[in-house]
Amino acid sequence: xxxxxxxxxxxxxxxxxxxxxxxxxxxxxxxxxxxxxxxxxxxxxxxxxxxxxxxxxxxxxxxxxxxxxxxxxxxxxxxxxxxxxxxxxxxxxxxxxxxxxxxxxxxxxxxxxxxxxxxxxxxxxxxxxxxxxxxxxxxxxxxxxxxxxxxxxxxxxxxxxxxxxxxxxxxxxxxxxxxxxxxxxxxxxxxxxxxxxxxxxxxxxxxxxxxxxxxxxxxxxxxxxxxxxxxxxxxxxxxxxxxxxxxxxxxxxxxxxxxxxxxxxxxxxxxxxxxxxxxxxxxxxx
Amino acid sequence: xxxxxxxxxxxxxxxxxxxxxxxxxxxxxxxxxxxxxxxxxxxxxxxxxxxxxxxxxxxxxxxxxxxxxxxxxxxxxxxxxxxxxxxxxxxxxxxxxxxxxxxxxxxxxxxxxxxxxxxxxxxxxxxxxxxxxxxxxxxxxxxxxxxxxxxxxxxxxxxxxxxxxxxxxxxxxxxxxxxxxxxxxxxxxxxxxxxxxxxxxxxxxxxxxxxxxxxxxxxxxxxxxxxxxxxxxxxxxxxxxxxxxxxxxxxxxxxxxxxxxxxxxxxxxxxxxxxx
Amino acid sequence: xxxxxxxxxxxxxxxxxxxxxxxxxxxxxxxxxxxxxxxxxxxxxxxxxxxxxxxxxxxxxxxxxxxxxxxxxxxxxxxxxxxxxxxxxxxxxxxxxxxxxxxxxxxxxxxxxxxxxxxxxxxxxxxxxxxxxxxxxxxxxxxxxxxxxxxxxxxxxxxxxxxxxxxxxxxxxxxxxxxxxxxxxxxxxxxxxxxxxxxxxxxxxxxxxxxxxxxxxxxxxxxxxxxxxxxxxxxxxxxxxxxxxxxxxxxxxxxxxxxxxxxxxxxxxxxxxxxxxxxxxxxx
Numbered sequence: 001x002x003x004x005x006x007x008x009x010x011x012x013x014x015x016x017x018x019x020x021x022x023x024x025x026x027x028x029x030x031x032x033x034x035x036x037x038x039x040x041x042x043x044x045x046x047x048x049x050x051x052x053x054x055x056x057x058x059x060x061x062x063x064x065x066x067x068x069x070x071x072x073x074x075x076x077x078x079x080x081x082x083x084x085x086x087x088x089x090x091x092x093x094x095x096x097x098x099x100x101x102x103x104x105x106x107x108x109x110x111x112x113x114x115x116x117x118x119x120x121x122x123x124x125x126x127x128x129x130x131x132x133x134x135x136x137x138x139x140x141x142x143x144x145x146x147x148x149x150x151x152x153x154x155x156x157x158x159x160x161x162x163x164x165x166x167x168x169x170x171x172x173x174x175x176x177x178x179x180x181x182x183x184x185x186x187x188x189x190x191x192x193x194x195x196x197x198x199x200x201x202x203x204x205x206x207x208x209x210x211x212x213x214x215x216x217x218x219x220x221x222x223x224x225x226x227x228x229x230x231x232x233x234x235x236x237x238x239x240x241x242x243x244x245x246x247x248x249x250x251x252x253x254x255x256x257x258x259x260x261x262x263x264x265x266x267x268x269x270x271x272x273x274x275x276x277x278x279x280x281x282x283x284x285x286x
Numbered sequence: 287x288x289x290x291x292x293x294x295x296x297x298x299x300x301x302x303x304x305x306x307x308x309x310x311x312x313x314x315x316x317x318x319x320x321x322x323x324x325x326x327x328x329x330x331x332x333x334x335x336x337x338x339x340x341x342x343x344x345x346x347x348x349x350x351x352x353x354x355x356x357x358x359x360x361x362x363x364x365x366x367x368x369x370x371x372x373x374x375x376x377x378x379x380x381x382x383x384x385x386x387x388x389x390x391x392x393x394x395x396x397x398x399x400x401x402x403x404x405x406x407x408x409x410x411x412x413x414x415x416x417x418x419x420x421x422x423x424x425x426x427x428x429x430x431x432x433x434x435x436x437x438x439x440x441x442x443x444x445x446x447x448x449x450x451x452x453x454x455x456x457x458x459x460x461x462x463x464x465x466x467x468x469x470x471x472x473x474x475x476x477x478x479x480x481x482x483x484x485x486x487x488x489x490x491x492x493x494x495x496x497x498x499x500x501x502x503x504x505x506x507x508x509x510x511x512x513x514x515x516x517x518x519x520x521x522x523x524x525x526x527x528x529x530x531x532x533x534x535x536x537x538x539x540x541x542x543x544x545x546x547x548x549x550x551x552x553x554x555x556x557x558x559x560x561x562x
Numbered sequence: 563x564x565x566x567x568x569x570x571x572x573x574x575x576x577x578x579x580x581x582x583x584x585x586x587x588x589x590x591x592x593x594x595x596x597x598x599x600x601x602x603x604x605x606x607x608x609x610x611x612x613x614x615x616x617x618x619x620x621x622x623x624x625x626x627x628x629x630x631x632x633x634x635x636x637x638x639x640x641x642x643x644x645x646x647x648x649x650x651x652x653x654x655x656x657x658x659x660x661x662x663x664x665x666x667x668x669x670x671x672x673x674x675x676x677x678x679x680x681x682x683x684x685x686x687x688x689x690x691x692x693x694x695x696x697x698x699x700x701x702x703x704x705x706x707x708x709x710x711x712x713x714x715x716x717x718x719x720x721x722x723x724x725x726x727x728x729x730x731x732x733x734x735x736x737x738x739x740x741x742x743x744x745x746x747x748x749x750x751x752x753x754x755x756x757x758x759x760x761x762x763x764x765x766x767x768x769x770x771x772x773x774x775x776x777x778x779x780x781x782x783x784x785x786x787x788x789x790x791x792x793x794x795x796x797x798x799x800x801x802x803x804x805x806x807x808x809x810x811x812x813x814x815x816x817x818x819x820x821x822x823x824x825x826x827x828x829x830x831x832x833x834x835x836x837x838x839x840x841x842x843x844x845x846x
Binding site: 347348349366367368369371372373375377378379381382383384392393396397424425426440441444450 | 740742743745746747748749750751752753756760761764765767839840841842
């Protein structure tokens with residue numbers, strides 16, 4: 001089998017695998033008809049998921065924009081459900097993005113600053129290693145205690161987790177810049193500052209790619225964890241809230257949406273960074 | 287020990303091997319090759335890169351199958367690798383996770399030879415290649431030349447009447463290469479000329495072929511284009527390469543490789559060109 | 563240089579062993595120690611400006627850890643079955659151990675098989691790769707409904723996590739294996755069983771163990787969060803209880819304990835890895 005026909009076969013198999021998983025779910029929904037509450041099946045078939053279950057999501061719309069909340073007595077509607085999904089998604093994605101941006105910037109700057117000289121790197125080594133070992137997700141209660149459970153607290157939590165990862169990744173990346181680049185620039189007369197700007201910053205980008213993807217994964221995880229444990233909005237909040245009533249169908253629908261977001265973001269960032277790294281020699285491209 | 291059947295120790299009959307490239311095109315790596323090799327012969331396969339000599343060797347080893355044609359060793363058609371055909375590779379094939387002595391006795395272990403016996407045999411061969419003092423070492427502690435000696439010791443220790451070597455010394459420096467050529471010839475000559483194993487040695491180094499071979503098969507574009515007998519007496523020294531018949535063979539080989547203009551027509555021209 | 567001399571240097575003759583000692587001493591370099599001291603000092607300074615309810619003092623945290631380690635009667639008021647820190651640590655550690663064992667067995671087997679059989683790879687890869695990009699936490703509420711509150715849901719979650727990581731590492735290790743080893747073994751007469759036992763497994767062990775260390779590092783946090791979401795025991799439960807009681811000192815003490823445990827286990831793992839793969843050049 002040639003390379004191309006094998007690749008095509010594999011792609012087909014991937015499609016079949018996901019189709020089979022969806023099919024298994026459908027079969028289970030017919031076989032396992034237990035209901036958490038009357039009218040709310042635990043395993044809802046696909047036709048139910050996208051109609052009835054979707055409708056129930058309007059319960060999570062707090063009202064506004066001319067559409068009243070179900071809690072205030074309004075009927076469930078597709079519009080309300082759509083608005084609800086949009087607003088909670090924006091909350092979750094917003095927290096993630098802000099946390100990534102903040103944490104990434106802080107981590108990068110601190111990492112570059114600490115790498116300025118061997119002395120500073122050694123000075124910060126042990127505290128950094130220690131912070132890296134502290135399990136991020138276990139620190140949610142601490143951050144909630146300090147910063148509350150609203151938007152600000154979650155963003156800071158995500159930012160902290162990202163900052164630690166990016167800090168460590170930056171220090172490592174700078175350390176692994178091939179010395180020949182640095183020697184070359186120095187012998188051409190570059191000052192410390194110019195060296196940083198024109199050599200080190202671009203040179204660490206290939207090594208930072210894996211750090212970026214790692215941060216993305218950790219960021220989603222952190223946001224979800226924070227929302228599970230006390231947020232008042234967001235996709236994670238919906239899942240946990242629904243879990244208390246065993247509304248498995250709603251949980252599943254929102255979880256699917258979440259998986260969609262993470263997969264797309266991962267794929268997009270992966271593609272984008274690979275494109276930006278087209279100049280890197282293959283050995284450095286990770 | 288002479289067995290009439292072994293005048294055809296290795297026999298290739300109209301062997302072809304076709305590969306499909308990534309873009310779908312068919313490439314003929316080995317083109318209608320027929321060879322008969324006698325027991326105890328040291329045969330070198332010589333040719334430029336990509337002429338199919340390595341592919342041919344791998345087919346004799348049983349690592350890949352011919353697209354067409356038959357290959358027989360000691361009268362039996364081969365199917366897959368077998369320990370009667372030991373192989374030394376160009377890359378380092380010594381297992382890094384086993385100590386040197388465990389590597390050398392691995393072939394014997396696969397044959398379920400009892401521990402004490404296989405240790406003895408392995409030690410003997412390690413001594414013969416001059417590495418008795420590193421028996422317990424890890425491969426990462428050895429140099430490239432030492433690893434090649436271990437590989438040679440392994441293949442000799444595991445027995446087998448046929449030895450296949452695929453540019454084994456290509457990655458080594460000049461001095462080490464010559465040392466290893468001596469090691470190989472010493473082991474091969476052990477027990478006298480009647481007990482010699484049959485050797486197929488692939489190389490692109492003309493001098494190496496002249497120093498080692500009884501017979502040189504020249505390849506180009508997958509086809510065998512010449513079959514030269516090397517009659518100089520063994521042991522061969524530096525001066526042996528300067529004998530008139532050796533120089534003549536060298537000229538022929540260099541001409542086949544396109545490095546010299548042809549002085550005399552080759553024995554099996556068959557319309558091919560070497561392109562000078 | 564003769565080969566005997568070369569060998570003596572490479573295998574760590576006395577001259578070399580001395581420089582290895584120097585490497586160990588370098589790790590205790592004063593600047594690094596100073597860095598840690600500085601960290602604690604800055605922390606202490608910050609506590610002067612902030613109330614104790616927000617930021618407890620470093621000494622306070624350590625003292626709390628030591629006192630609560632063996633006995634913390636307050637915990638039992640909140641429904642924690644073990645009224646001390648170490649009991650809950652044991653619970654969490656047990657869960658992590660079980661999950662890592664089962665998860666790595668599944669991941670390694672699947673990874674090695676997928677490297678060998680293209681069809682299996684084509685089937686498992688899309689699932690594993692998607693699972694790799696999605697936070698495993700998304701499955702936690704589902705597992706809680708399925709298994710109820712208790713060990714099983716937390717352990718199951720960590721099993722998924724570890725299995726995915728080990729799958730990737732095992733697959734990569736087997737795929738990166740130089741084909742020359744397999745070819746050499748075949749020409750030496752190795753049967754397929756020997757091939758797996760003598761070649762595939764020893765060759766892939768270093769990379770797989772590396773993955774195991776990484777998986778282990780992440781498993782602690784995941785286990786803690788799973789316990790936070792629904793459990794009667796364990797570090798996560800303790801954290802939940804202390805958060806509810808607005809006790810940052812307790813939380814930080816517990817986190818410190820968890821962090822130290824993770825560090826110690828990782829160091830032990832690193833030691834075990836170094837011993838079993840002393841043949842590996844890059845592991846020096």
